[in-house]
Amino acid sequence: MNSTQNIVVLTGAGMSAESGVPTFRGVDGLWEGHHIEEVASPEGFARNPALVHRFYNLRRAALKCVEPNAGHRALAMLESEWTGGFLLVTQNVDDLHERAGSRKLLHMHGELRKVRCEACYAVAVWENDLDAGTVCPACGETGAMRPHIVWFGEIPFEMETIAAALKSADLFLCIGTSGLVYPAAGFAQRVSNECRLIELNIESTEISRHFHEHIVGAVSAELPKLVESILRAR
Numbered sequence: 036m037n038s039t040q041n042i043v044v045l046t047g048a049g050m051s052a053e054s055g056v057p058t059f060r061g062v063d064g065l066w067e068g069h070h071i072e073e074v075a076s077p078e079g080f081a082r083n084p085a086l087v088h089r090f091y092n093l094r095r096a097a098l099k100c101v102e103p104n105a106g107h108r109a110l111a112m113l114e115s116e117w118t119g120g121f122l123l124v125t126q127n128v129d130d131l132h133e134r135a136g137s138r139k140l141l142h143m144h145g146e147l148r149k150v151r152c153e154a155c156y157a158v159a160v161w162e163n164d165l166d167a168g169t170v171c172p173a174c175g176e177t178g179a180m181r182p183h184i185v186w187f188g189e190i191p192f193e194m195e196t197i198a199a200a201l202k203s204a205d206l207f208l209c210i211g212t213s214g215l216v217y218p219a220a221g222f223a224q225r226v227s228n229e230c231r232l233i234e235l236n237i238e239s240t241e242i243s244r245h246f247h248e249h250i251v252g253a254v255s256a257e258l259p260k261l262v263e264s265i266l267r268a269r
């Protein structure tokens with residue numbers, strides 16, 4: 036592969052697992068003790084906003100206790116050294132890619148450190164707790180704030196940009212995702228026939244059959260080696 040070509044990377048919860056951020060499918064499908072639809076759907080938020088605010092407040096606060104791992108740093112280096120096209124799409128809502136130095140980055144499922152006003156749609160960076168009494172810093176409305184997160188049943192962000200990048204990709208790396216959540220799980224089928232497809236995971240997944248190459252191992256051990264081999268082959 037020469038460095039005039041285009042790379043698209045998709046990461047999932049396995050990217051941040053070794054940093055101490057819990058994955059979703061780890062234990063019996065419950066997510067930190069909750070059923071997904073209870074805490075990550077508009078219906079769940081309407082039914083019990085206090086539970087959902089608490090769920091996201093705990094995860095936002097936990098960001099202060101985790102650090103990027105060698106895998107995050109390897110992707111940031113790949114981006115900075117690569118002279119062709121590069122786009123990192125993450126399903127993760129943590130800020131570990133940014134903190135490792137990634138810039139050409141899209142959070143298709145939103146970000147824990149951002150909140151949105153349902154009255155004026157303003158998005159703000161938010162480090163602390165959110166609750167039903169929080170006043171919108173932009174319009175002053177009370178009780179209209181929610182996490183800037185894409186819940187189940189909502190449309191992920193930047194889908195057109197992602198589709199265009201996949202179409203022109205010469206290399207698609209899929210890292211640390213179980214391939215259970217759509218539309219991200221379908222990305223491997225939206226690249227051209229000429230695109231090289233590599234999956235990196237500790238185990239095979241729902242979408243492994245779509246990939247030409249599989250690197251079985253942990254992100255922090257295997258991703259730096261993969262990045263080195265890509266840069267060496269330029």
Ligand code: BV8
Binds near residue numbers: 058060126190
């Ligand atoms: C949409 C934000 C319409 C929340 C998230 C039936 C069939 C197909 C689709 C559907 C269906 N019914 C409903 C749907 C649609 C639904 C969906 O896919 N449901 C699933 C459950 C069937 N999808 C949606 O609703 C999406 N919206 O479809 O809108 C549309 C779409 C496009 C255009 C027009 C209309 C919205 C989905 C977004 C939901 N929000 N996150 C929050 O985070 O609080 S999803 C959430 O779960 C995460 O963001 C993440 O994306 C997902 C979990 O997936 P993974 O990241 O893969 O994590 P997981 O734990 O599953 O796997 C970790 C992997 O890492 C494992 O493979 C493991 O082996 C590996 N690993 C672990 N440690 C390591 C490792 N690998 C390497 N090294 C390690 N150390």
